[in-house]
Amino acid sequence: MAPTRVAAIDCGTNTIRLLIADAHPDGGPTGWHLERVQRRSTIVRLGQGVDRTGRLDEGALERALDVVTDYAERIRATGARSTRFVATSATRDASNRDVFVNGVRQRLGIEPEVVSGQEEARLSFAGSLLGARGGARRLVVDLGGGSTELVLGARAPEAAISLDTGSVRVTERYLADGVTSAAEAAARAHVRDLLDRAEEVMDLGATEELVGLAGTITTITAHALSLTDFEPDSIHGSRLPLGTVLASCEAILRSTAAERESWDYLRPGRRDVIAAGALVWSEIIGRVAERTGEAGRPLESAVTSLTDILDGIALSLADRADQRRD
Template identity: 30%
Template sequence: MADHPPPDIHKKAGKKRGGKSGKVADFRYKRSNQPNSTSGQKRGASAHAGPPRKFTGNPPPRKGEAYAALDLGTNNCRLLIARPSGKDFTVIDAFSRVVKLGEDLASSGRLSDEAMDRAMGALSICADKLRRRNVRLARSVATEACRRASNGADFIERVKRETGIVLDIISAEEEARLAVLGCHILLEQGHGPAVIFDIGGGSTELVLIEPGGKIPHIIDWQSVPWGVVSLTDTIARKGSGPEARLDRYARMRAAVSESFAPFAQRIAEASTSDDIRLLGTSGTVTTLASLHLKLPHYDRKAVDGLIVPSHSMRTISTRLSAMSPEERSELPCIGHDRADLVVAGCAILESILDLWPAERLGVADRGIREGILRSLMAAERQSERSLKALAQQRSGKTG
């Protein structure tokens, strides 16, 4: 047994707060209510299944119009603005800032004033970008920190009041679906089963997908309330030397592995396949991939889509876990902000490699935001096809 339960073990998990997705102004679509859960699993779901969106007579897209996706996580605030380009899209603006919204949430159960102020600063910048860009449709989501915090709903109202951004607190299931939709195209080619994971600041999502098909079919999934922030804040330090650091790392591994155990049991048979594949999206995997490549500074083009030997990621994780925060902060691509959090990410990653022992790990510097953009564009294309078909049907009746 791990010596620490998940940080929200005594809370009623996944209470839905807020129910709208929106943009800075002029809402273009509505979401239906959706069940929420901070931990659980779903069988037989499709990665492109999700809350239906009703488009009520929108005019067709005009040249230059853009789509936007905003993801407010436990550690980061990220915005992506893009224009359609065939069946894909071209990014025209992006923003990312470490806001540490979930700082001390594991112990207090609340978002602190300082953390909310940091997030508001980043969201104000996002609101300005959304106003200046010709955004047609946008979706803004919040994840584990706002799901878990007792004052999460109050913070969402403050964001709406001060910036005009309407944050949708999505379920863990929706978070997993969007992450898969955003990065699955980077999955290594093969015919065996695959696991896609997303290590966040406050939670980690694991998804088992069925091989084949343009849109992944989700066979099973699990979300646990361990992310780099929640795990760092929960597993206490006991000393400062190398042995104490390794002991803390072992306790992190034990806590995460215990939470993963139900999922590990359910996918045990699939994990013995000869051709299992693994793809990860998170700051943890991109940082470790950068260290694997010995990059002097982070380079998204070099990292996004990289395939790394799993044993290399384990070796780097073990080395980092024994180093002091000061030593880690001096390494390229880590720095001060990630010096402490990266150890928790390593512990989560190694626990994932234990339950899904793929020889190689795919690395994705993309995820929820890209999944949101693909969902928005696909939904609008479907709406346009439906309207066109309806028009043709009416034309036939009147002709």
């Protein structure tokens, strides 16, 4: 069977990403292998101020739509047969989201989807399965700018929740003036309250493998690996002791602006929010470690995946094309 060329766009609170790929059927857990044609990521901070104002900022809208225009040209040039544009937390929360949706429609010629947190979680889980081996029950954590998705399952989601917390939201709400003792305590209380809510719908103690996705977690992993630059081959699939990851979270949380600027794996658009992201990741790791320990099977490591919701969107397009053939 000839491969299907698809184009996936993930529009988050901080970043807009594009994946153009050829989908080949295979016998893996997703049924597909994605052969990358282009993969791009641009930080636009679409969610700037949304937590406070409930609206998308005019400057953020302009930055985001400029990127969509560029991505539309790339998609046309590569001849992708189908495109899906998925917008998540920032767009979901904005009262003027129609302005952005209309702008995307004009540029791409398709209807953008402002998906629910549950759909976001499902797509993230699907993307994380690419190349996965074994049938361990995994807790997949997609830590974004405005929301964080937790999905528990083996080959398919058994329980999922989208939490209104992330690197941008926590920064704007608690850490905008720096990491003071009071601000840190308030931020941690916020995350812990949300994890209490997560435990109402899933058993974190059943986690056999903890898998982290998205820019915050890949950055923390690069720090933990002492990389000099962002090295995808070193980061993807890396398995690190929880103590090592927590030590990097703590170091990032206490880092100075000069230190963050010196880390070549940390992109400029993420420098001001990475401390908040590290705080959120450390709280999730701590809670999961506590619950698995109570269950008598303490978790010892975390895995980082560079395949995530963007790949999940591409997989959904491959599935749709396959259904049309049938």
